[in-house]
Amino acid sequence: xxxxxxxxxxxxxxxxxxxxxxxxxxxxxxxxxxxxxxxxxxxxxxxxxxxxxxxxxxxxxxxxxxxxxxxxxxxxxxxxxxxxxxxxxxxxxxxxxxxxxxxxxxxxxxxxxxxxxxxxxxxxxxxxxxxxxxxxxxxxxxxxxxxxxxxxxxxxxxxxx
Amino acid sequence: xxxxxxxxxxxxxxxxxxxxxxxxxxxxxxxxxxxxxxxxxxxxxxxxxxxxxxxxxxxxxxxxxxxxxxxxxxxxxxxxxxxxxxxxxxxxxxxxxxxxxxxxxxxxxxxxxxxxxxxxxxxxxxxxxxxxxxxxxxxxxxxxxxxxxxxxxxxxxxxxxxxxxxxxxxxxxxxxxxxxxxxxxxxxxxxxxxxxxxxxxxxxxxxxxxxxxxxxxxxxxxxxxxxxxxxxxxxxxxxxxxxxxxxxxxxxxxxxxxxxxxxxxxxxxxxxxxxxxxxxxxxxxxxxxxxxxxxxxxxxxxxxxxxxxxxxxxxxxxxxxxxxxxxxxxxxxxxxxxxxxxxxxxxxxxxxxxxxxxxxxxxxxxxxxxxxxxxxxxxxxxxxx
Numbered sequence: 001x002x003x004x005x006x007x008x009x010x011x012x013x014x015x016x017x018x019x020x021x022x023x024x025x026x027x028x029x030x031x032x033x034x035x036x037x038x039x040x041x042x043x044x045x046x047x048x049x050x051x052x053x054x055x056x057x058x059x060x061x062x063x064x065x066x067x068x069x070x071x072x073x074x075x076x077x078x079x080x081x082x083x084x085x086x087x088x089x090x091x092x093x094x095x096x097x098x099x100x101x102x103x104x105x106x107x108x109x110x111x112x113x114x115x116x117x118x119x120x121x122x123x124x125x126x127x128x129x130x131x132x133x134x135x136x137x138x139x140x141x142x143x144x145x146x147x148x149x150x151x152x153x154x155x156x157x158x159x160x161x
Numbered sequence: 162x163x164x165x166x167x168x169x170x171x172x173x174x175x176x177x178x179x180x181x182x183x184x185x186x187x188x189x190x191x192x193x194x195x196x197x198x199x200x201x202x203x204x205x206x207x208x209x210x211x212x213x214x215x216x217x218x219x220x221x222x223x224x225x226x227x228x229x230x231x232x233x234x235x236x237x238x239x240x241x242x243x244x245x246x247x248x249x250x251x252x253x254x255x256x257x258x259x260x261x262x263x264x265x266x267x268x269x270x271x272x273x274x275x276x277x278x279x280x281x282x283x284x285x286x287x288x289x290x291x292x293x294x295x296x297x298x299x300x301x302x303x304x305x306x307x308x309x310x311x312x313x314x315x316x317x318x319x320x321x322x323x324x325x326x327x328x329x330x331x332x333x334x335x336x337x338x339x340x341x342x343x344x345x346x347x348x349x350x351x352x353x354x355x356x357x358x359x360x361x362x363x364x365x366x367x368x369x370x371x372x373x374x375x376x377x378x379x380x381x382x383x384x385x386x387x388x389x390x391x392x393x394x395x396x397x398x399x400x401x402x403x404x405x406x407x408x409x410x411x412x413x414x415x416x417x418x419x420x421x422x423x424x425x426x427x428x429x430x431x432x433x434x435x436x437x438x439x440x441x442x443x444x445x446x447x448x449x450x451x452x453x454x455x456x457x458x459x460x461x462x463x464x465x466x467x468x469x470x471x472x473x474x475x476x477x478x479x480x481x482x483x484x485x486x487x488x489x490x491x492x493x494x495x496x497x498x499x500x501x502x503x504x505x506x507x508x509x510x511x512x513x514x515x516x517x518x519x520x521x522x523x524x525x526x527x528x529x530x531x532x533x534x535x536x537x538x539x540x541x542x543x544x545x546x
Contacts, residue, residue, distance in 0.1 A: 015331055026327030027273070033320025034280065041313035045305060053304030061286040070257055077182070077349075086348025093350045094358035101247045101362040105293060105370065106384045114298030114386070118401040121392035122298055130383030134369045 073100070087153070088146060095142035099135055106131045183344050187336035189352055190255040193359070194333070197252050198322055200245035201285070205319045207238035211449055212312050214531060217495075225501040228528035232447040235531065236374035239451025242292045243370055247362035249285055251355065274328040281321035284314050296386045296450045308449075373452040387452035393516040396446060396454045399532060402517035405484040407538045411521055418506075418523055422470020422544040431522045434508055437461045442503040448532040458526045460507040463542075464500050472544035474500045479545070480525050483538040492534040498527045506539065 015023075045051055077093065084092055108114065109127040116122060213221045214231065224230075288311065294300070295307045303310075326333070344352055372382025376389050387397050402408050410416070418434060420427040429437075440462050447453040467476050478499045481491040498504055504527040508515060515521040520537030527535065 019330060019334070023327045023330050026323045026330070030277070030320040030323030030325075030327060033316045033323065034277075035320075037313050037316035037320060040316065041310070044309045044313060047306075050305035050310075054310055057291070057303060057305070058283050058287045061290050062283045065253065065286055066257075066260065066282075070253060073254065074257070081347075081349060089348050090350045090354050094354060094361065097247070097250075097358045098362040098365055101250065102365060102369065102384070104246060105243060105366050108294050108297035108299045108302070109384065109386055111299065113301065116298075116401075116404070118403040119398060121387065121397035122399070123386055124388050124391040124397075125383060125385070127384065130369070133383050134365065138365060 087149065091142050091145045091149070095138055098138050102131065102134050102138070106134070182349075183347065184350065184352055184355055185255050185258070186342065186344075186352075187332055188339070188341065189355070190252070191329075191333040191336040192356070193248060193252045193255060194326075194329075195337075197245060197248040198326060200241050200248055201318060201322060203241045204238055204245070204288075205315050207234045207241070208312065208315050210234050211238065211531060215449075215534065223495070223497070223529070225498045225504070225528045228444055228503065231529045231531060232374065232445045232453045235447055235449060235451055236371075236453060239292070239296060240367055240371055240374075242289065243366050244363040246289055246293075246366065247359045249289060251359045253282065270328060273324060277321040277324035277328070280317055281325055284317045284321065288314055288318055298386070298450075374447075376455070385452075386450070387448075389452060389454035392454070393518050394456075394510045394513055396456050396510065396519065397448075397452060398518045399448050399450070400484075400487075400489075400537070402521075402538070405482075405487070405538065407483045408517060410483040410540075411517060411538050416522060418539055418542065420466050420470050420542045420544070422467070422472050423546045424471020425469075427466075427470060431508070434461055434506070434523060438465060439508075440502070440505060442505055442526065442528075444503060444526055444528055446526070446532050446535060447530075457511050458505055458507040459509040459512075460505040460523070460526075462502060463494065463504040463506055463525070463527070464502065466506065466542060467499060467544050470544050472499075472546065475546070476500075477545045479543045480536045480539055481541040481543075482536050483540045489533045489536070492525070492536045494525065494527060498530065501528055503528045506542070 041054075042051065045054060076096070080089055080093060080096075106127055109123055109125075110131065112123065112127075114123055210223075211231075211234070214223050217223065291303055291307055291311055291314075294302050295311070300307065350358065366384075368378065368381065369384040370382055371385070372378035372380070373385035373387040373389065379385070379389055382388075389397065392398050402411065417428040417430060420429065438461070439459055441457060441459045443455065443457050445453045445455045463478065464474075467473070467478060472478075475496050476499055477496060478494040479491060480494060482489075484490045494504070504525075506523050507520070507526045508523055510516070510519050515524065520539070523539045524537040525535050525539065
């Protein structure tokens with residue numbers, strides 16, 4: 001019996017039949033949906049300026065997130081690993097993550113760009129105060145967690161009744 | 162050597178290794194990916210419903226009851242979209258080093274997968290960011306018509322998600338059914354801790370924004386773009402009379418509401434409308450931007466006017482506003498809504514004459530419809546048999 005060359009792809013016979021068909025259906029349905037978008041978007045967003053702004057937005061959002069935001073988050077994680085004691089780190093990491101998410105959600109309202117003098121019910125709150133309250137709640141919860149962990153550690157060290 | 166299967170270039174390899182947390186694993190990526198897939202699925206279905214109600218395909222039917230159904234679906238759409246932001250962030254973080262993996266294009270399946278991932282990431286970011294900008298009414302930051310772009314991009318997201326999941330299904334299955342690999346303790350977040358932080362972020366976003374549609378949370382939703390308690394006559398407004406340029410026409414002494422039907426045409430003054438049989442409906446006004454507010458409306462039943470001009474239970478009604486040049490200046494009221502006894506040409510809101518910003522002298526209010534179809538400042542009602 002001759003040996004197959006090492007580079008030849010082996011047919012994948014390990015997948016159950018239902019999965020093979022599920023994958024085919026998903027890829028076919030997904031491709032159809034993407035094609036629908038590729039046809040529908042330019043034929044409905046007909047203004048060339050709108051189309052240009054759409055493409056600019058998508059590129060900027062992509063680059064800002066993957067080239068600026070994510071590396072910044074990863075770098076912050078490395079700094080935390082280096083400079084923050086291990087017992088505080090998980091809570092600090094979690095609280096920073098929640099903070100970042102809340103800031104991203106609140107940012108458009110914080111700028112107030114959507115306010116209009118004839119529409120007092122649009123963006124009716126003080127969002128600086130709102131964000132301060134939200135972050136206050138998050139960091140209070142974080143402090144409580146750290147305090148609870150510290151107390152538990154203390155008890156573990158001193159098991160006397 | 163085939164350029165597509167050459168080893169990774171040096172700088173990319175170094176970048177890929179530079180941020181290599183041990184928390185990353187196919188299991189974590191699969192878990193978060195599935196949650197994100199469910200969230201995007203909810204957004205797609207509820208978004209499609211909202212679009213279909215406004216631009217109904219021939220096969221589409223939307224009932225007038227339950228009255229709060231659209232309030233729930235659109236509230237869910239915006240709330241789920243906001244809550245998915247931490248999921249998307251963790252998902253991107255979990256696969257970030259793979260951006261630097263090489264070769265990228267080993268075989269056709271890889272090519273499809275890579276292209277679908279590129280589309281998925283780019284359009285997911287667009288959807289989430291434009292959604293956040295839209296509810297905060299910061300339209301100028303987009304520079305394109307949000308509604309059209311958001312709707313068609315949703316097809317690209319859901320399509321590329323299906324392709325991606327289809328390609329990755331064996332990996333996902335293996336990752337979720339395999340024995341859990343213990344992550345060496347590093348003092349940082351554990352896998353469970355990361356998922357808890359992600360859940361906490363989604364919960365915090367929800368609590369601090371959901372009050373724009375879920376009134377019991379209005380007082381604590383300090384980041385909600387709307388407060389259902391704030392607005393003229395206690396109800397928020399999305400388009401003012403000044404912005405619509407209708408003040409003069411709406412307050413003119415010669416104002417008449419024209420009701421055109423198969424049998425006759427009526428021209429009604431505000432006094433005529435007030436002299437007709439009046440009804441009261443408790444209905445929410447639900448904005449496509451996700452906020453909603455319940456209110457008590459009083460006025461003339463639409464079906465009474467339909468009957469008065471020779472229409473019947475199967476009549477379709479088109480209402481037109483005094484507002485000029487707006488894509489929302491008229492709307493179609495299909496028979497289920499037109500014959501519903503709760504559907505009114507409202508003259509009063511919460512016991513007072515309608516404020517100009519709420520559509521004085523007369524506006525449509527019907528159950529289970531988006532706010533953009535609750536046409537304000539009515540000048541014409543056309544009843545078709």
